[in-house]
Amino acid sequence: MDFSNKFTAELARINGAIARLAPAPPADAPAGGRRLAEAMRYSLQAGGKRVRPMLALAAFEVCAAGRPGVDPLPCAVALECVHTYSLIHDDLPCMDNDDLRRGRPTLHKRFDEATALLAGDALLTEAFRLMATHYDGDLSRALSRTLADAASGARLIGGQMQDILAERGAPPSAAELEYIHLNKTAALLEASLVCGGLMGGAGEDALALLREAGRRLGLAFQIVDDILDATADTASLGKTAGKDAAAGKTTYASLHGLPSARKIAAEQTAAALDAFRSLPGGGAFPAWLAERLLNRKN
């Protein structure tokens, strides 16, 4: 099968689901409700890579041979809502203070800080609303719990907090940098694969493989992000390039050097491929996605 065509088709399916499921204000909503929905859609529909929904759909498909009744798209959209919220809040002046995201002004630049804060809050809430609306009790509970664990203060938000502290204080050690990446980035990639598995009825062994693949993939993904920040230009990235070096930020690239950072990313990707290929369904498309993420240019 031509995975490149499949990727394009899946991307269209994901973007269609986002357009359909993203909050739209009721016709009689006052100005605040319209503004908020407009802000949420501005960020959700800025044309990201859709890595998390794509991984969820791929994991679902590998596992779902016997479970045709479940629609994975609302969950895929929920994962993108959480990712988008985390970017919006991360771009705020009190955090990374960034002006450009996905090739467009960041949300607080396009609207204002209060609107960006609230739109982020609403997107996080919307993710849990989707999980609680589109799945039956046990599956809904498992998906919500997986998402809440990944987005919690112990993981995604804990990683962001540690990242902020690292920027303010002493440069992080290699172990602290790994902690930041495993939580700030890998947690939600792991959760995306696990949610796909849960929707597909995966057993404990398959879920453990998906978790392992997500952890490896997340680490590789963030290292590639750091390498691209150091080597690509703003136009191809769609966000400000060279920010890490300008801020004196410690990354895998600065700590280990570019060749070693590339090697670690490739090793982590190889470990993710091993885990995918051990899945009952073979995991060929998830493995293709993992290689694509390693070799991406933005």
Add this chain to the structure above:
Amino acid sequence: MDFSNKFTAELARINGAIARLAPAPPADAPAGGRRLAEAMRYSLQAGGKRVRPMLALAAFEVCAAGRPGVDPLPCAVALECVHTYSLIHDDLPCMDNDDLRRGRPTLHKRFDEATALLAGDALLTEAFRLMATHYDGDLSRALSRTLADAASGARLIGGQMQDILAERGAPPSAAELEYIHLNKTAALLEASLVCGGLMGGAGEDALALLREAGRRLGLAFQIVDDILDATADTASLGKTAGKDAAAGKTTYASLHGLPSARKIAAEQTAAALDAFRSLPGGGAFPAWLAERLLNRKN
């Protein structure tokens, strides 16, 4: 029964559950994780009125004659997490820019803006984690959905957005002010009562009564808040008094005058009492709570 003693006992039970269930960092957490948990506890344990957990427990008790296996406390804590998150974000400089909350410096004053932003995000996530961890599939789903609807861009966050726009633009009409209160304040009070009912196995009729009572109570609660802002002092409020007038903000008190505002609050409370008293279990304690909220001094 002496409801005053009951209230004190319930308050202790709620505060005990918050102390037990609020996120604590694992012993080996890095500095970021410890800071985040400390910030979340600083705001959660600042000694608020615990109105939302109290209403949830009261509604649970009225309905729960036949459902002894459910522990309402994790849900009660989840509701307080959402309320606390909304206060933390509302106090930020880009929103209300407030320095004092519950008699202490606001979180961004005590820590910093980034920590307050992230602690709020983590508390919202924690609420859904509690709902997905402590209840079985169908109940977990119903609680999550109720909470997500109430906290969504269509309700809580929509009300906050409208409130911000009203402060920046033309003073709101009476209808717009009611919209703000019904969403910014009443939505979560409604959800608290409905969650209590859901945990207690309430039927559709009882849930509708709880929703109606919450709507009325929420409106009354916010009007009393506005009246206290205009008439009480900072020391008794535990937050900056006279803010609305200083900011030229339109409230029920400024729009309708203090006597009319007091009358509307009393009428809304009376309507809430009617709804509570129509509940199968009689609703005497919820009704006592509603009267207490009307006559509160902070």
